[in-house]
Amino acid sequence: MTRTISIDPITRLEGHGKIEIFLDDEGAVEDCYFQIPELRGFERFVVGRPLEELPRIVTRICGVCPASHHMASAKAVDACFGDECPPVAHKLRDMYYHAHYIHSHIAHFYALAAPDFVCGPDADPAIRNILGVVAKVGLEIGGRVIQARSLAQRIQAILGGRTTHLVWCLPGGVAKGLSAQELEEIKPMVKELGAFADFSLHLFRQVVLGNAQYVDLILNGPYTLDVHNMGLVDRDLAVTFYDGDVRVVDFLGREICRYPPRAYAEHVAEHVEPWSYLKFPYLKKRGWKGFTEGLDSSLYCATPLSRLNVAERMATPRAQEAREEMYATLGGRPCRALLANHWARLVEMVQNAEMLERYCADPEITSDRFRVVPSRITGEGVGIVEAMRGTLTHHYTCDENGICTSANLIVGTTNNNGPIHMVTKKVAQAMIQPGKDPDPAILNMIEMAFRAFDPCFSCATHSLPGQMPLEVQVWKGGERTWHAKRGP
Amino acid sequence: MQSCKIGVYICQCGTNIAKMVDCEALVAFAETLPEVALAKTYKYMCSNPGQDMIVQDIQANGLDRVVVAACSPRMHERTFRNALQVAGLNPYFFEMANIREHCSWVHDDPVAATQKAKALVRGAVLRVARHEALERKTVDMCPEVLVIGGGIAGLTAALDIADAGHRVHLVERQGSLGGNLARIDLTAPFLNAARDLLTERITRVTESERIDVMLHSRVVNLDGFIGNYRATVEVRDADGLPRKTEFLVGNVIVATGYQEFEASRITHYGYGKLPNVVTSFEFELMLRHGRIQMADGHLPRFVSIIHCVGSRSQEFHGYCSRVCCMTALKYAHEVRSAIPGCHVSDIYIDMHAFGKGHEDFYRRSSEVKTLFLMYRKGDRPVIRRADPGDTCDMLIEVNEQLSGETIEIPADLVVLMVGMEARSDAHEVARLVNISQDKEGWFIESHPKLDPVATTTDGVYIAGTCAAPKDIPDTVAQARASAARILAKVARGRIEVDAVYAEVDEARCSGCRICNDLCPYSAIEFDAVKKVSRVISAVCKACGACGAACPSGAIKARHFTDAQIFAQIEGVLL
């Protein structure tokens, strides 16, 4: 008799996830499925729309990382229009994107990851949240976190007119530039964010690295996967977010491939399972090999840690220092410990802050040459950016009037669908032993695994990044024999 | 929405409706509709007993909404609104369902017609439940009148108004008064001299202190609304230089007359090519000069008169020009008197002699040995130049209907009875004063039978042949009627304007200014301080364009609100 354990929904990641665990007669995990129950169909319903509308439609794929979709879309549209976007526009977009990264990383680190470390993985779930973090670190620090996130949002609003669901990019550039006055307004904010990024690293060292138990959890828990890494790199093979080539490196650090965005379809394909609305991307040249680890695997992760793993260096000096510290502590590059993603996120945040400082000092940034009227329509374009949660691809074709004729999207979190499915099973197998009732701690274990990916199923499954109140149900012969839940 | 008590009345219109629509079934159906308190059917709802029934039911049963399913609202909406008013109910709590013109008269299946009538009644019932009480406003009535056109109609109207003590602005395009009538010698059938009819009037008009005659002038703009029009007239001074003058009037009479049909359009009559083919107006000129002669100065021995030139034909005008038959008889009479022994032939389709004394005139004309030849519509006589050896100038070939033979007759002079047609500039006038034209170009009356001098624009009246061909008595009657209508209104001093107009809910207006340029009457003004648009209700003509266009739903077209029309849509989709 098979027993089924159902974890439904996986809220704190995005609401719309479900895990089914099937036990064999002995009570050992036979199968485990991570299911995404949601589809919205953006790839279909952007067809027929004028291309310039796409960047302002696709933001609604994800309200958490709308700028990622906006930028990837804008770049794909630029390509369809013959890539005439002036350099200042690219700089402004990149600047915006760094601010967006900071806002998102702050939200993730403090609201989602920090409760585990600051409050402790065993803390009462009722206080294991951002409010609990504030209670623990004090209102002053809590206030500073909220303020830093707010500053990052404010910089975006000044640059692009809006934060969530911006409408700023259009074929040929951006709809508004940055005035000298606005730049002066931004400068002190950038300074504060730089200081805040350093502060966050400091806090991480203090709270996490200062606790041997946490370090052990990161390095030796069940949270490693032998799959490959994907991320964007610039010409110097440094970490980059808005623009670059895609690089895939295996878990031993060897380059599998490096390609420009337009070649994505030669390198990535998506597998479909009938039991999930979310597809499973894999390395196309290797073929679909199922949910397997190892050097032959065709699966890869695309996470902050992956980005650091595929790159040879950071693009800025303080970030490079932070990166070196991280790899030195975790036993070198590449790193396979999924929980190290939290650290990688903070390293990235330092680079984001430094890049903002760099743009603030760039005399060209307030130029009024932020837009040109495009002169041609070429018909096809691919735009790839690093979304916070993975490599994000938008691929469009259009007719001679610039009307979208097809669209294909491979969204950040989707890249990680296979690895998430696998790590879920791994954790389940570690936690569910034959003859033993499922341990309620399975909830937390799975939650922490997920949180490492920061899976944004708004993007992929289309719900929210967030807490993961889990519910585990064990079914025997159609009857629920065991039930555990984490609730408020 | 508050609940209401609706009375539904199904008019049988004698048998006009009842023969095709099952009125009893309609009553039974109406009784099932929401908020209908009672439903009745009656022979003639528009009759006094019919109206009384409504009044009594309102008073006895506390009805607060009324639907009458009968003829077109264009016919009797006003009648029933008045009945409501008599009963003390706001007249806008009324709606008509048109089950005659739009139903019983146009369908031949009683079942389908009854079904359609039910849908129309349901539409009216659902609509009337959403009607609102509307209050009519009154505005001052300027007693001065603008008369456009100095022909017999314009002159007559101007005199009546001036005689009543009010100022008239008479605008005439030509350099003299009199219009087309001034081109005519004697009038039929009593053979009064046109000159006698006109001279007395022209003298009185030009001498009147109350009539400001503007010759060589034209109205170039008319703004405003009944009681309050502002006219701009372009006047030519002694040197022929145009200057503009502006003045206020309360009402306008359009009496711009007609033009004659261009005879050369019928090529085989040879007008313009054959020297002895003349139009009736050219013949009038001969009569006025006292000598009927051919182009070479000789007296004609054979005169032919051809009727219906441009009238009653498929290619030109389908209508009858009304005055030509009698004028033709008059010509026959005058030719015979002027040139004894001259052979007169009268080539006609039918002889229209319907006016007072006309038939008698026809009989007398037949007695003066006029040769009457009847041709068929569409089979016109053919005129050709006679051969050199012939004793006449031309030969006319007619397929004569009474004898059934093709007859060829000699002619030295052919008179073409050219019909009347709408002036080629009638369109400009129509736009200027905002009235409609029918497909022939004639101005359209408010109602062809019951309101023949008013137009669809309040304060603008039509008189004479600008509305349709007519003879002098009809023209004069219409002129005096329009003058009387105006005088009656002027006498009241103030004028009630329709309560149906658009209004802006300022709390909803964002000042987007979409509507600002849409109003044909410039009734929408933008308040730059409050940043809202506003409708000047007295100027608004209730077309509803702004209401439909307002993207915010801030403009309400009163009595044609979205809610009312939505309800009617729902209702008619039975």
Place this chain on the structure above:
Amino acid sequence: MSETKKLQIALYWGAACGGCDVAVLDTDAFILDVAALADIRLWPIAVDGKYADIEALADGELDVAFFNGAVRNSENEHIARLLRQKSRILVAFGSCAHLGGIPGLANFFTRDEIIRTAYLDNPSIEPGNRTVPTPETRVNGHTLDIPKFYQRVFPLEAVVPVDYFLPGCPPAPDQVRAAILAIATGNLPARGSVVGASERAVCEDCKREKSEKKIGRFYRPWEIIQDPTKCLLEQGIVCLGPATRSGCGVRCPNTGQGCRGCYGPLPGVVDQGAKVISSLASVIDSRDPEEIERILDGIPDFTAIAYRFGLPASLLQRRIRA
């Protein structure tokens, strides 16, 4: 009840992007006030919770539930019904719950067309793939369920009665703040009302200069460099501002882009897109049918602009299926 009971609130979603929750986070320090003011019983982005927790509540136990996202599948509907049952006040939060939102553009297509594009006809799909997700799958003898993907998108109101609508994609944080305070203090308009938005159109708050309108040509936004001081519409750039409630802070026109109507129609307007048709076309500067068509050609895909956020709540709701 002897002591003042804290407000019991829940925030939950259907087919959503998460932007609405970010909008709540964007109220910044106000969140702390909310925490003091209310018990957040359910808010997956920040507080743990799941279906079973909602199910365990007594009917009407929640004072307010904020539902964001549209109803796209059976699971969304299930949650909507559950929240309706458990809450005294149900608020449709954001454009998707209010009008269907951008996911509602899917109503121009059939379910099969969407599935086909996502899983069969696209350049990165596994070569030879013929698998599509299905509500019930047997794998290794196990049954796996996923929600039923509906033929079309519904706004929340199509599924359950809604007490208030808080529009916007996403709602402006100021409006969220004001609406939550209004609810907390019981200072609410009649049920069924839109809250957190103006009764006037976006133009009211738009600083661009406006004059009488006559449009001789429409431009796509990339076709001209626009004058930042003048009304976009007067420059021929399609803007739904006149037909859209204000409250957003004029975010898009201030950025130099036309409004797309996320705050929905004005009070009493039943079909926002129809009002856009009517107003926009009325001010076209031509009386020649062919020229009018040419001018209209300047707005390709007009329908998906006019109904960008409101297709599922429009009068016709979706494309007609064979």
Place this chain on the structure above:
Amino acid sequence: MSFEPRIVGFLCNWCSYTGADLAGTSRIHYPPNVHIIRVMCSARIDPTFVLKALAQGADGVLVCGCHPGDCHYTDGNYKAMRRFPLLKRVLDAYGLEKDRVRLEWVSASEGQRFADVVSDMTERIRPLGPCRIRPGLQADMAER
């Protein structure tokens, strides 16, 4: 029973409604499928009315105004003329058959023309069958 299209007609008061009245006084017979709603001017016809009628179950919608240049309100019909093609584009995007919605100019003197328009429209809609909008929306609710 054969399918009888239900058509809602929006007619301007001054030309088209009067034209329809003239068809009546002239006893010109035409099919009973059009149910007329009177508005003062074709410019009052908000596209919402057309959509509303379709959503309420109309199989067709007829919009009639004065001939261009002949509007009682000077140029109201030009507003209708401008809105209509945009509405048609929208209806096309919704997948509605072209023949179901029609704009015609009918003057006060064109009773025959009004009758012809109604006959022609009825005959064009008949083979299309009932409009699928309303049953489709009802089916959506049932399908959930």
